[in-house]
Amino acid sequence: MLSRRSLLAGPAAAALAAGADPAVAEAPATAKQAPGIYRYKIGTFELTALYDGIWYRPITDKFIHNAPFGEVEHALDVAFMPHDKLETPFTTLIVNTGKKLVLIDTGTGGQISPTAGMIGDNLAAAGISPPAVDQIVISHFHPDHINGIKDKDNALVFPNAEILVPAPEWAYWMDDAAMNAASAGLKLTFLNQRRIFSDIAKQVTRYEPGKEVSPGIVTLPAAGHTPGHTVFAIHSGDQSLMVLSDTAQHPAIFARHPDWQAAFDVDGREAVATRKKLFDRAAADRMLVTGYHFPFPACGHLVKTAGGYEHVPVPWQPTL
């Protein structure tokens, strides 16, 4: 019988060899989560869902503008979520078209929550080096989508990537008059956008939503959540995927309750109209969809129900 020392590698085994408590070390723990990566194909494109992590975002009873908090609490209860924090996972997406590696949204850059900022580790686990990324396509300018463009020292994380951003999003957030008119909280968001983009403005390509930014990756305007919020249709062969960005945040709350207007929507009414339009189309066509704040790996379908929509995750495929 082999000894545990020869069977289990890493720090725990080293601790054991060094004489750690044998009662603890008989079956050393790995003390490490598995990588948050998942692959699927759309035609010949190879997609990698890259998990950035999860933020338990503090919320108050004013979190939803247009529903009694009792209803919100019930929705949180059936989703096994606390009442004072919104479970907010982040899943970025690598699209390998065979010609280009395209990253859609960039995560939090480790600047929002201690339990997020993992796309660097997950890229490494996926065998992708940051300099190999050819294009970054941004859906909108909220910090959890753009902060990963730079590290904490303001250096570019993906040095060779062209950065493409929605033109109407740039116009809104770079407007000094709009910033000066904003609330103190929203002003911080404006300032964050400037921190990310001001010194690299010449390297940033502004695209008009509706344009194809890379062969097979079509951008579609989806304003409401923010004025330039954009979603993406990815096509290869006879398959396609709708990347819903923040059309809805967590589906257990916002797909089930599509009328709810959240504090983080710049225009709540427009956000709801956009959500219903896109979700109706996705449900009617039984389209494969992914959402940035859907539970990892975030890929699935939408079914229309009596009161809203239900997200049906794809089953985890063990092979590609």
Add this chain to the structure above:
Amino acid sequence: MLSRRSLLAGPAAAALAAGADPAVAEAPATAKQAPGIYRYKIGTFELTALYDGIWYRPITDKFIHNAPFGEVEHALDVAFMPHDKLETPFTTLIVNTGKKLVLIDTGTGGQISPTAGMIGDNLAAAGISPPAVDQIVISHFHPDHINGIKDKDNALVFPNAEILVPAPEWAYWMDDAAMNAASAGLKLTFLNQRRIFSDIAKQVTRYEPGKEVSPGIVTLPAAGHTPGHTVFAIHSGDQSLMVLSDTAQHPAIFARHPDWQAAFDVDGREAVATRKKLFDRAAADRMLVTGYHFPFPACGHLVKTAGGYEHVPVPWQPTL
């Protein structure tokens, strides 16, 4: 700017170096799925959900004994499943108690579906060597739970593991009179049990459901699906997990429709009674549960609904 050859490793890069079509190879695909492993803790115990894969099990319109197939088709539709195959994922579980590595059920051994039999690869990805497994605890004797004890050449996959099986399960399936009275299809299942266990019978420990098989791992009788079908309560510190085994197969079908009796239940009525009893308790106590055929990583909670129960997966935690 680094070249792609230096950035991307593996077969695709080798193909590129060998002069493969550059139009295809500019961004070589990895052509490989991510590992199917997920970790979580129960008190001081470190658990690893180990994915064995998925079987698209052929079904007929007689698949559910006690419901019109139209209702079954509707349930399959809203779960985005085909009508002629039941989506059947397999998630085995490693419990590291700090003293022992315990494997609960062993997967298909690659003997049931080409898209299952991955626990060897996933164990390797999890940093666990098969000889390090101290105990195998079996819930019941269906092939997808026991076949992984041996490889295709009948050799033990986990050479150092004590094998623990439910005594009533052994009594039922090793009874020659029961085998001789069985239908031709069920007889194959009896014969499979004999293939796995006959030559290692002396190494197999039979436990009475209700017994604690390892400190913190309590077995509980849950007959119906099979006569000796067993579930497990795992306790450490003030946390616990209920391992539901096959109390329900895919929750989109059998948690939502707990009254349905499936062709694979030995006693359909008893299976339904057991399911409702355990699910009522899990829902009332908001217990953390896992099910062998729940979608990977299979860990979550059950909520009682008007017609049955809904499975709410835990959010993927990026850290342990």
